[in-house]
Amino acid sequence: MARKCDICSKGIQTGHRVSHAKNRTKHTFRPNLQTTHIIVDGVKKKIKVCTKCLRQLKKGQLSK
Numbered sequence: 001m002a003r004k005c006d007i008c009s010k011g012i013q014t015g016h017r018v019s020h021a022k023n024r025t026k027h028t029f030r031p032n033l034q035t036t037h038i039i040v041d042g043v044k045k046k047i048k049v050c051t052k053c054l055r056q057l058k059k060g061q062l063s064k
Contacts, residue, residue, distance in 0.1 A: 003030055005050040007062065 004011040010031045016024040031050045038045055038057070049057065056062035 003033065004048075005031060005033060005053055006047040007049050007053040007057075010050050010052075 002011075012031070013029045015027055015029060017027045018024055033048045033050055034054055035046060035048055036054060036057075038047055053062060
């Protein structure tokens, strides 16, 4: 199961958590993916989208 948005391809990023003492530990940043149903050409499909794309879909600002 890929942790990637089906619309904008937003995926996992890596970086560091930095403490006050500037100690760096590895950290992965995962997108907030939600499973939703969308109708494409009259067929209901199940897709994974990030919350930013989900908002745009609900507002009607994004077309796929």
